[in-house]
Amino acid sequence: MNYLKKLLIxxxxxxxxxxxxxxxxxxxxxxTPSTEITEFLAKHDDIHSEWAPxxxxxxxxxxxxxxxxxxxxxxxxxxxLNVAADPLFxxxxxxxxxxxxxxVADDPAMHxxxxxxxxxxxxxxxxxxxxxxxxxxxxxxxARSAFALSEEYDTPVLFRMCTRIAHSQCIVDLGEREETPLxxxxxxxSKYIMMPAYAKAKHPVVESRTEKLRELAEDCKxxxxxxxxxxxxxxxxxxxxxxxxxxxxxSVSILKIGMPNPLPVKLIRDFAASxxxxxxxxxxxxxxxxxxxxxxxxxxxxxxxSPVGEFSQQTIREAFLKEKVDVGTIPxxxxxxxxxxxxxxxxxxxxxxxxxxxxxxxxxxxxxxxxGCYTLGAVAPLNALDSTLCMGASVSGIHGFNLAxxxxxxxxxxxxxxxxxxxxxxxxxxVNIAYNATNSTVIILDNSITGMTGHQQNPTTGYNIKGDxxxxxxxxxxxxxLGINRVRVVDPYNLAECEQAVxxxxxxxxxxxIISRRPCVLLKYVKPKAPLRVDAEKCRSCKRxxxxxxxxxxxxxxxxxIDRTLCVGxxxxxxxxxxxxxxxx
Amino acid sequence: xxxKSIMIVGVGGQGSLLASKxxxxxxxxxxxxxxxxxxxxxxxRGGSVVTYVRYGEKVYSPIVTEGECDFIISFEKxxxxxxxxxxxxxxxxxxxxxxxDPMPVITGAAVYPEEVLEDLKAQGFDVDAIDALxxxxxxxxxxxxxxxxxxxxxxxxxxxxxxxxxALEKTVPGKFLEMNLKxxxxxFNA
Numbered sequence: 001m002n003y004l005k006k007l008l009i010x011x012x013x014x015x016x017x018x019x020x021x022x023x024x025x026x027x028x029x030x031x032t033p034s035t036e037i038t039e040f041l042a043k044h045d046d047i048h049s050e051w052a053p054x055x056x057x058x059x060x061x062x063x064x065x066x067x068x069x070x071x072x073x074x075x076x077x078x079x080x081l082n083v084a085a086d087p088l089f090x091x092x093x094x095x096x097x098x099x100x101x102x103x104v105a106d107d108p109a110m111h112x113x114x115x116x117x118x119x120x121x122x123x124x125x126x127x128x129x130x131x132x133x134x135x136x137x138x139x140x141x142x143a144r145s146a147f148a149l150s151e152e153y154d155t156p157v158l159f160r161m162c163t164r165i166a167h168s169q170c171i172v173d174l175g176e177r178e179e180t181p182l183x184x185x186x187x188x189x190s191k192y193i194m195m196p197a198y199a200k201a202k203h204p205v206v207e208s209r210t211e212k213l214r215e216l217a218e219d220c221k222x223x224x225x226x227x228x229x230x231x232x233x234x235x236x237x238x239x240x241x242x243x244x245x246x247x248x249x250x251s252v253s254i255l256k257i258g259m260p261n262p263l264p265v266k267l268i269r270d271f272a273a274s275x276x277x278x279x280x281x282x283x284x285x286x287x288x289x290x291x292x293x294x295x296x297x298x299x300x301x302x303x304x305x306s307p308v309g310e311f312s313q314q315t316i317r318e319a320f321l322k323e324k325v326d327v328g329t330i331p332x333x334x335x336x337x338x339x340x341x342x343x344x345x346x347x348x349x350x351x352x353x354x355x356x357x358x359x360x361x362x363x364x365x366x367x368x369x370x371x372g373c374y375t376l377g378a379v380a381p382l383n384a385l386d387s388t389l390c391m392g393a394s395v396s397g398i399h400g401f402n403l404a405x406x407x408x409x410x411x412x413x414x415x416x417x418x419x420x421x422x423x424x425x426x427x428x429x430x431v432n433i434a435y436n437a438t439n440s441t442v443i444i445l446d447n448s449i450t451g452m453t454g455h456q457q458n459p460t461t462g463y464n465i466k467g468d469x470x471x472x473x474x475x476x477x478x479x480x481x482l483g484i485n486r487v488r489v490v491d492p493y494n495l496a497e498c499e500q501a502v503x504x505x506x507x508x509x510x511x512x513x514i515i516s517r518r519p520c521v522l523l524k525y526v527k528p529k530a531p532l533r534v535d536a537e538k539c540r541s542c543k544r545x546x547x548x549x550x551x552x553x554x555x556x557x558x559x560x561x562i563d564r565t566l567c568v569g570x571x572x573x574x575x576x577x578x579x580x581x582x583x584x585x
Numbered sequence: 586x587x588x589k590s591i592m593i594v595g596v597g598g599q600g601s602l603l604a605s606k607x608x609x610x611x612x613x614x615x616x617x618x619x620x621x622x623x624x625x626x627x628x629x630r631g632g633s634v635v636t637y638v639r640y641g642e643k644v645y646s647p648i649v650t651e652g653e654c655d656f657i658i659s660f661e662k663x664x665x666x667x668x669x670x671x672x673x674x675x676x677x678x679x680x681x682x683x684x685x686d687p688m689p690v691i692t693g694a695a696v697y698p699e700e701v702l703e704d705l706k707a708q709g710f711d712v713d714a715i716d717a718l719x720x721x722x723x724x725x726x727x728x729x730x731x732x733x734x735x736x737x738x739x740x741x742x743x744x745x746x747x748x749x750x751x752a753l754e755k756t757v758p759g760k761f762l763e764m765n766l767k768x769x770x771x772x773f774n775a
Contacts (some may be wrong), residue, residue, distance in 0.1 A: 007613045009623065032625055111624070124745060135620075135647075168647035169609055169621040215592030237649075246646040314650035331652030335708045340663050341695035343687035345632030376630060381692045454625065546691065551631055554686045555693075564684075565718075565727040 002422050004174045010165040012306040013136035013172050014075075014103060015040035017143025019047065022180035024070035024098070027061035029424065030453040031077030032112040033166040034105035038075050039456075044467045051456055051465050054391070054424040055080035059087045059102060066100040066156075067192065069183030071147045075103035078119045079390065083425070085122065088156070090194050092126045093202040095154035097183050099147030105161040108283045109310040112452070114164075114371065114388065116308070119282035123158045123261035127206050129213050130158040130261040132220060134241045135172045142222065142258065144175070153209055153216075153321045157425065160260070162283065164310060166238045214262040222258035225271055229253065232325060233275030235268065235299075239311070240281045246313040247320070247327050263291045272297045281305050281316065347376045350528070350568035352518035353445050355492035356416070356549040357384040358572070359499050365412055365506075368401065370394040370426070372418040373451040373520075381549045385416075387528040392417070392425030395442055399429065402438040414514075417442065420450035420458040427482065428432045433511050434483025441505045442513050444475060445492075447520040455523065479513045486512035493518060495575045496507055521568050529569030530584050538581035545573040545582065588641035590649040594668045595660025596685050597629040600731035603756070605636040607735055611752035612640040615744060622647040629727070631688075633664055658738050660717075660730060661685050666701045669710055678710060679738055681717040681730060713737075720771035729768035732757075736772025746773065 006281045008016070014037045018026070025048045026491040028038040042049040052058035058074040076084060081104045088102065104122070107113040123130035131146060133139040139406040143159060143396035150157045215225055230252040236244050237257040244254060257263065272278050272292070280289040280301040304319045305311065317327045345545035348352055360367050361384040369375055369385040370393065378385035387397065394415035402410045415425045422444050433440045452455040457463045462472035479487045486508055490501045498516070505512040519526050531552075539559045544555060552566035553573060560581070562573075574582040591608065593601045602623055609621045617640040624634045637649045645764045651670050659665035665680040672678060680702065689695035698704065706712050715737055721729040731754075739749045749769070757765045 005613075007619060007621070008611050035625075164622065164647065166624055167623045169619070169623070169643075169645070171613060171619060242645045242647065312648050312650045313646045313653075331650075332651040332674045334672040334674055334676055335669065335710055337668065338666050338698075338701070338704060338708070339697060340666045340701065341687055341689050343596065343633040343663070343667075344633075344689075345630040346688050348598070349631060373630060379688065380694065381688075408717055452630075454629075543771065549688060549692070551686075551688065554691050 006172055006174055008136045008140075008168045008172045009036065009167055009169050010133070010136045010139045010161055011036035011167070012040045013139040014159065015141045015159065016172070016174055017140040017146070018073050018101060019044055019178045020175055021144040021147045022071045022099075022178050023047055023073055023147070024182070025062065025065035025072040026050070026074065027058040028075040029053070029058050029080055030053045030450055030456040031080045032453055033107060033163040034075045034077045034080070034161065035164070035453045035456065037505075038465070051458060051467055055084040059084035062100055062102070063087055063091055066096045066098045067185075068098070069185055069269040070098040071180055072098055073101040073103060076105075077113065078106045078117050078447065079113065079115065080104070081119055081122055083391070088122065088128070089126045092128050092206055093194055093199055094192050096150055096156060098183070099150035100156040101143070101146045101150060101159050102156055103159040103161065105163070105166050106284065107163050109163070114390065116284065118287065119158070120161055120260050120287045121285070124287070126156050127210050128158055128261070129153065129259060130160055132160040132238050132258055132260050133165060134238055134256070135165060135168065136256070138258065139170045140174065147180070153213055155209060158261075162237075162238055179503070195513040209239040210262050213301065213452045214264065217259050217262055218267050220259065223264060223267060224256050224258070225267070226250070226254040226256065227274065229539055231276045232279060233271060233277070234279045234281055235271065235292065235472055236281040237288065238283060240283055243311055243313045243316045244281060247316045251531045257288060260287060263288060265295060265480060268292060268295060268297065272299075274450060279304070283311055289452075299410065324506065325524060344379060345376060346379060346551055347373065348521060349550055349566040352492045352516070352520065352572040353377060354446050354548055354550065355495055355572050356443065356445065356498055356516045357382045359495060359502055360384050360414065363499070363502065365414055365502065368394040368397045368413070368415045368416040370415075370421050372421055374416060374418060374445050377416070379549070383548055391421055392429055395422070395426045395429030396432060398440045398442065399433045399436065399438050402440050414441045414443050414506070415504070416445055418451065419444060419446040419448065419460045419475070420456075422475070423459050427478070430479065430513070433481050438511065439509060441512050444513060444515045446475060446515050448517075449520050449523060451520050455520070475515055484511055484513050486510060487515070489515045489517050491518055492516045493570055493572055495572065521570070530560050531564040531567035531569055532571065532582050532584050534562055534572060535581045535583070538579050540579055540581075542578065544576050544578065548572060548576065586641050588639055588644050590654045590660065591638040591656045592649055592654050592668055592671060593636040593638065593658045593660075594664045595634060596664065597632045597634045599660045600728055601634055601636050601660065604731040604735050605638055606731075607752055607756045608638050610756050611664070611744065611749060612638070612751060615748060618642060618644045620644045620647040633667060635668060648769035656738065656741075658734055660734060662701050663697065666698070666705055669705060672710065673738065676711065677713060677741070678705070679713045679734060679741070680714070681734055682714050683716075683718045683730070715772075715775045717772065720775065721768055724768035724771060725764040729764060731773070732765045732768040736769035737775050740773050741767070
């Protein structure tokens with residue numbers, strides 16, 4: 001076999017592992033930190049890859065491909081698995097024909113997420129095996145073997161990543177693709193029709209499968225003991241393993257868990273018996289720790305290692321210093337970092353969402369928000385959002401909000417949702433508004449791309465994952481078809497047009513949709529215009545242009561100034577200046 | 586050898602991913618074990634971003650914590666100060682003198698410490714400040730700030746210029762190579 005050494009991020013390593021493991025179909029919805037798995041697979045023309053409208057659809061497409069005999073997969077972020085949980089729990093009962101791998105990426109520290117949930121609970125709840133690598137090299141090896149595991153035990157396999165592993169590069173030895181023929185399709189009603197009579201027969205099968213998988217867990221390549229004969233022993237998994245190794249190297253005994261469900265029993269008992277004091281180190285929830293304690297084994301876990309946020313070698317070092325354990329040389333700082341102003345993320349200069357958010361903030365509108373770049377409408381100085389919960393919750397939520405308060409809020413509340421998020425789970429909420437009749441106003445912020453996750457195509461863009469032309473959802477026609485009569489399109493770079501639309505649609509005595517349409521300025525086909533300038537003679541320092549929170553505008557020596565390296569000439573600020581001081585001269 | 590740690594810090598959108606890719610390719614070609622930890626997602630939208638690069642015989646952790654960093658390469662002044670606590674004794678900060686106001690400064694909720702680099706030096710930090718924006722614009726684009734800074738770092742890296750140029754050719758897309766070679770040279774000689 002030819003080996004190729006490459007420096008890969010974890011997600012690319014997963015992609016190569018799935019590809020070399022015989023993947024034929026992958027269907028996913030983008031979500032940080034999982035997105036690149038599917039993007040890298042889309043580079044291969046001998047398999048099918050796609051962006052589905054949401055994770056449930058993606059998981060069910062992967063199910064269909066497996067049913068038809070193909071090795072298939074889907075990938076999503078941790079909260080995406082909430083959406084795909086419905087098929088997951090019953091897929092556990094049906095099992096698979098072609099191997100099926102569901103990749104899920106957690107986000108400890110919430111680098112780009114709304115919560116910090118631990119997806120290992122899904123593996124336990126759905127009673128399916130889960131694999132969890134510690135770096136790109138393991139990500140490749142584990143992903144490559146996941147289809148065989150899935151087929152041998154007739155189960156979907158959950159594949160857990162986390163932000164730090166997904167987005168860290170390390171050197172990987174790549175092998176070659178294993179060609180696996182499509183399995184024959186045979187109608188198997190008792191396996192695949194999960195009505196009560198068949199499902200009742202399946203549940204005991206799932207329970208006995210877990211016991212067989214537990215036997216595997218006792219002796220497999222995913223779980224390994226590094227016995228160093230030390231007084232203390234550490235059970236760890238994922239990136240925590242790397243931090244433990246960084247501090248202790250080969251000086252302590254470690255049980256490294258690469259299959260967090262089902263967890264072994266004898267392996268843990270034997271390991272615990274070989275050391276005097278046992279520590280369990282895992283990010284987020286005490287999943288391994290609870291299992292260890294359920295075996296009646298004493299250990300130190302979450303009382304020393306927080307369930308909140310990410311770990312690092314510093315976490316490990318500080319914790320063991322408290323335990324009076326030797327942690328080697330302690331790094332000496334050159335000095336303490338000074339206190340400096342924070343730099344939170346914000347909407348880009350020229351972002352088409354800004355004009356609409358400025359209009360909503362100016363008119364003191366209550367805004368139920370959603371998931372995407374436009375969540376950044378919440379930060380100062382716009383402070384335009386009132387809520388952000390999950391994908392689609394703006395549209396579903398405004399209906400309930402208006403049900404509770406009626407005419408009082410219907411005239412001054414909107415929901416805002418992006419084009420991709422609307423496709424994901426905004427449509428059904430809009431149906432509910434029309435069907436159960438609240439006078440709600442929904443604004444679709446259509447920037448013609450899935451922005452926050454790094455520009456993925458979606459069903460409204462007219463292109464597929466490979467950038468080839470595809471069927472394009474007509475949002476206006478769709479909203480009409482869902483039962484909304486008032487649908488209008490505005491250009492968010494035109495503040496007067498935005499204001500008029502918002503006022504008229506809020507005043508209307510029926511539900512309405514405003515499509516605020518302009519492509520994301522970061523798209524390659526969007527050519528920036530010449531940057532604008534402030535005429536210092538005309539500027540009266542009223543700071544009105546500062547009110548929309550454009551990163552290109554600041555006050556220097558008492559006058560507004562535009563940073564030419566950031567400005568894309570969108571012209572929204574010039575509409576705010578009462579003195580005509582901003583122009584492209 | 587002992588593991589070496591480098592941090593590339595700056596403002597989302599300044600091109601730290603390309604800089605870390607260049608460094609990762611270079612160090613891999615030099616035969617080291619390498620780990621690089623990147624930032625994707627929300628912080629890329631104008632937020633404070635940090636990329637870690639670690640290399641040596643065997644590297645475990647992909648991240649760098651307080652007192653462990655040999656070199657901080659900062660694309661912006663304020664970000665150099667924010668991460669200075671990671672610098673080890675004997676480590677050095679290479680910093681672009683460019684100032685990018687964060688939103689709390691723009692809105693007036695905070696003040697940009699204009700003398701931040703002088704203050705760092707006064708505190709005893711080893712600060713090597715260069716204006717990377719002017720040569721980047723001269724090379725053809727403000728976006729080339731990343732490669733000017735990497736060029737400047739290259740001169741202190743202990744790795745040959747030829748190896749750097751080979752890694753640059755491998756990393757940068759063809760049509761931007763000429764501009765980036767120019768930017769690299771200007772940084773190298775700054």
